[in-house]
Amino acid sequence: MSLHNLDNLYRQSVMAYAKHPRHYRPVATTDCNQATKYNPTCGDTITISVELSGDLITDIHFYGDGCAISKASASMMTDLVIGKDKAEIQQLMDNFLKMTMGEQVDTDTLGEAQLLAGVTKFPTRIKCATLPWHTLQALLFSKEEAK
Amino acid sequence: MKQADFPILNQTINGQRMIYLDNAATSQKPKQVIDAMTHYYQVDNANVHRGIYDLSERATAAYEASRDKVQAFIHAKYRKEIVFTRGTTESINWLASTYGVAHVTADDDIVISYMEHHSNIVPWQQLAQKTGAKLKYVNLNSDGTLDMSDLAQKITDQTKIVSIAHASNVLGVVNPIQEIANIAHQHGAIMIADGAQSAPHMVVDVQALGVDFFAFSGHKMMGPTGIGVLYGRLSLLEQMTPAQFGGEMIERVSLTGATFKPVPWRFEAGTPNIAGAIGLGAAIDYLTAYGMTQIENDERQLVAYALPKLLAISGLTVYGPQDSAYHTGVIAFNLAGIHAHDLATALDQEGIEVRAGHHCAQPLMTKLNLSATARISVYSYNTMTEIDRLISVLEQIKEYFSHEFA
Numbered sequence: 001m002s003l004h005n006l007d008n009l010y011r012q013s014v015m016a017y018a019k020h021p022r023h024y025r026p027v028a029t030t031d032c033n034q035a036t037k038y039n040p041t042c043g044d045t046i047t048i049s050v051e052l053s054g055d056l057i058t059d060i061h062f063y064g065d066g067c068a069i070s071k072a073s074a075s076m077m078t079d080l081v082i083g084k085d086k087a088e089i090q091q092l093m094d095n096f097l098k099m100t101m102g103e104q105v106d107t108d109t110l111g112e113a114q115l116l117a118g119v120t121k122f123p124t125r126i127k128c129a130t131l132p133w134h135t136l137q138a139l140l141f142s143k144e145e146a147k
Numbered sequence: 148m149k150q151a152d153f154p155i156l157n158q159t160i161n162g163q164r165m166i167y168l169d170n171a172a173t174s175q176k177p178k179q180v181i182d183a184m185t186h187y188y189q190v191d192n193a194n195v196h197r198g199i200y201d202l203s204e205r206a207t208a209a210y211e212a213s214r215d216k217v218q219a220f221i222h223a224k225y226r227k228e229i230v231f232t233r234g235t236t237e238s239i240n241w242l243a244s245t246y247g248v249a250h251v252t253a254d255d256d257i258v259i260s261y262m263e264h265h266s267n268i269v270p271w272q273q274l275a276q277k278t279g280a281k282l283k284y285v286n287l288n289s290d291g292t293l294d295m296s297d298l299a300q301k302i303t304d305q306t307k308i309v310s311i312a313h314a315s316n317v318l319g320v321v322n323p324i325q326e327i328a329n330i331a332h333q334h335g336a337i338m339i340a341d342g343a344q345s346a347p348h349m350v351v352d353v354q355a356l357g358v359d360f361f362a363f364s365g366h367k368m369m370g371p372t373g374i375g376v377l378y379g380r381l382s383l384l385e386q387m388t389p390a391q392f393g394g395e396m397i398e399r400v401s402l403t404g405a406t407f408k409p410v411p412w413r414f415e416a417g418t419p420n421i422a423g424a425i426g427l428g429a430a431i432d433y434l435t436a437y438g439m440t441q442i443e444n445d446e447r448q449l450v451a452y453a454l455p456k457l458l459a460i461s462g463l464t465v466y467g468p469q470d471s472a473y474h475t476g477v478i479a480f481n482l483a484g485i486h487a488h489d490l491a492t493a494l495d496q497e498g499i500e501v502r503a504g505h506h507c508a509q510p511l512m513t514k515l516n517l518s519a520t521a522r523i524s525v526y527s528y529n530t531m532t533e534i535d536r537l538i539s540v541l542e543q544i545k546e547y548f549s550h551e552f553a
Contacts, residue, residue: 002161002496003540003547009492010548042488043505043512043519065518067488125492 008118009125010068017112018068023061023078035139036064039131044070048078048135055085067128069119074132076113086140093133100126148437148445148527152177156528163498166533171316171344171477171524172502173366176430180369183429184422194418196395210421213428214411217376220431221342221361222352225381230411231424234375235343236266238362239310241377241390241414242339243270246360247308249388253279255307258336260285260293260322261514262315265507267341271310280307287514291318291467299330306336313345313361317506317522318467319450319474321345328357337383343367347526348446348476350439353378365423370430374423377414384410391416437527445527446476453525453534454478460541466520476525479506482541485548487519493544494521499537 027034031049038045046064050057060078064070077096081089095105099117107114119129150156153175158165167175193203195210218226232238247270251257257271261284275282283301286294293311302309309331314321328338337359345351347368353361360383365374379387389396389407393416398406407413434442454471457463462483468474482490491503502522505512512518523537 002163002498003493003543005161005496006493006547010489015548041504043509044488045518067486067519069489122492125488128488 005121008121011115011118013112014072014115015068017072017075021062021071021075024063024071024075025061026063027061033139035135037131037135037138039066039127042067042128044128044131046070046074046132046135048074048132048139050136050139055087057081057084057089062132066131067125069116069125069128070131073113073116073129076111076116077132077136080111080113081136089136089140093137096133097130100129148442150528150530152179152433153528154178154181160498160500161496166499166529166536168523168525168529168533168537169500169502170347170526170529171367171506171522173372174347174369174526175528176369176371176426177433179433180371180426180429184371184426187422187425192421195421196412206421209425209428210419213424213431216428216431217378220351220435221346221376221378222354223378224354227410228378228381228384230377230379230384230414231419232362232375232377233373233420234364234366235341235362236364236375238360238375238377239266239339239341240270242308242310242360242362243274245388245390246337246383247271247274248277249386251278251280251307254305255280256283256301256303256305257281258283258285258298258301258306258309258331260298260311261287262291262293262318262320262511263310263312263508264316264341264343265509266343267310267312268510271308281305284510285311287318290469290473291315292320292473293322293327295323295326298327302330302334302336304334306331306334308339309336310339310341312341312343313351313356314342314348314475314477315467316344316477316524317479317508317511317520319477319479320467321349321475324356324358328359332357344475344477347434349443359383365427365430368427368430369433370427371423374420374427376427381410384414387414389414389416393417395419442527446525447471449525449529449531449534450474450476450478452531453523453537456534456538457541460538460545462545463541466515466517477522478524479520479522481517481520482545485544487521489548490521490544493547494537494540497536497540497543499540 027047027049034049036047044066048062051059098105102120191205193206195207217229286297331338339360340358342363346363361378366372396413396416451471466479487503
C-alpha cells in the first residue's frame with residue numbers, strides 16, 4: 001500500500017518529536033532574542049527565543065503552529081544547538097539545508113535531525129523542515145531582518 | 148460529465164489512479180478547450196482589431212465571438228459589458244484602482260465580509276489606505292453563513308462599495324447576492340460580486356442578481372489560465388477610466404493626449420490574451436452543451452453523498468454548513484491529531500490531490516481560529532467512486548497516524 005511510502009518521512013522518532021515537542025512553550029513578548037517566521041504558502045508559523053552567552057546558545061525554546069514535519073524539525077534543532085556557538089551552528093545549518101536538498105553531507109553531526117533526510121522524496125515538504133532553521137538563522141545572523 | 152473528455156484525468160500519481168479534488172484552485176480542461184486553443188495557434192493566429200487581412204479578421208472574429216459567449220453565459224444585457232481581464236484578481240484590482248479611487252473619499256465605507264478571498268480583501272485595503280475610507284467586515288453566523296443582520300447594519304449611507312463573494316472558497320456557502328445588492332442600492336452603494344467560485348458551478352444571471360460588477364476567472368471553469376472577465380453595468384463602465392493605457396485601447400494619439408475607444412475595448416490595452424479568450428469561449432461551449440443546471444445537480448449529488456460520509460469519520464470536522472443541502476462542492480475539513488499538510492501529503496501518496504493551508508483567506512482562518520485546513524472541491528467530472536476511495540483512504544490515514552505512532 002502506498003501509504004507506507006510515508007514511512008520515509010514520518011519515522012517513529014519524527015512523530016514522537018512532533019507529538020511531544022521538546023523546548024516547546026510560549027515565547028514571551030519580553031524575551032529579548034526572538035524571531036518569528038511564517039510560511040505564507042501554508043500558514044505555518046514559528047517563534048524561537050534563545051538565551052545567549054556571548055556566541056554560545058545556553059537555552060532555546062520555540063512555539064508556533066505547524067505540521068508534524070516543521071514541529072519535529074524545530075524540536076530536533078533545539079536539542080541540537082544548545083551549548084553550541086554561532087560558528088558551530090552555522091555549520092550545522094549548512095549541513096541540514098544541504099541534506100534537505102539531497103546533497104551529500106556529514107549527517108552524523110545532525111543527530112536526530114538526520115532522520116528528516118526522507119523529506120528529499122517529498123519536495124513540497126522541504127520548506128516545512130527548513131522553516132525552523134531559517135528562523136534561527138534570521139535570529140542569530142541577521143537580527144535586523146528578524147525584527 | 149465524461150472523464151474521457153479530460154486527458155489529464157487519465158494518469159497515475161504515486162502508482163494510483165489520480166483523483167483530482169482541487170477544483171476550487173483550478174479546474175481541469177476538456178480536450179475541446181485544448182483543441183480550440185491549438186487550432187487558433189495552428190490556423191487563425193494573428194493580432195486582433197488591426198490587420199487589414201483575412202487572418203487578422205478571423206482572429207478578431209474568434210476573439211469577439213468569445214465575448215458574445217460570455218455575455219450569454221452570465222446573461223448580461225449588452226456584449227459591451229464584458230471586459231476581458233487576466234482573472235478575478237485583476238478584475239477586482241481594476242475596480243479598486245479606478246472606480247474606487249474616483250468615487251471613494253475619507254468619509255466613505257467599503258463593506259466586504261470575513262469569508263472573502265485575499266483578492267477581494269487586499270485591493271480594498273489598499274484603496275482604504277489610499278483614500279482614508281473605512282473598510283468594514285460583515286460577520287458570519289456559527290454555521291459559516293453570512294450574518295445578514297450584521298450586513299444590514301454595516302451597510303450605511305456612507306457605504307460606497309459592497310464587494311462580497313458569490314460562493315465561498317472555504318465554507319461551501321452561497322451568499323444571497325440579490326438581497327445584498329438590494330440593500331447596497333438602497334444606500335446608494337454599488338454591488339460587486341466575486342464570482343470566481345460560482346460562475347464555474349451554477350447558472351449566473353447578473354441582471355437577476357442585480358449586481359453592478361461581477362468578476363470571475365476562466366481557469367476555474369475549464370478554460371485556460373490568464374483569462375478572466377469583468378462584467379460591469381454599461382452606465383458604470385462608461386464613466387470608468389481605464390486602468391492601463393497603450394495600444395488597442397486608443398482612438399487617436401497626439402503628442403499631448405489621446406482619445407480612447409468605446410467600452411469595452413478601452414479597458415483592454417495591449418495585445419489581449421486572444422488564445423485565452425478563445426479557450427474560455429470553448430469552455431463556455433462545453434459547459435453550456437452539458438448544461439449548467441446539470442452541473443449543479445451533479446455536484447449537489449456528489450456533496451449529498453460525500454458530506455455525510457465525511458462527517459461519519461470520527462474526529463473529522465467540516466467547516467461551514469453541516470447540511471449537504473446548503474453546502475457547495477467546496478468542503479474544508481480537519482482530522483483530529485493530523486495537521487492538514489500531513490494529511491494532504493498522505494492523500495497524495497494515494498493519488499488524491501487536495502489543497503491544504505489557509506486557502507488565501509487568512510482573515511477567515513483567524514476568525515475560525517484555525518491555521519490550516521484540508522479542502523476538497525469537486526467538479527461535475529468527479530464521481531461517487533472517487534468519493535468512496537477518498538473516504539476509505541482517509542480512514543486508512545487515520546489508522547496510519549494513530550497506530551503506527553501510538
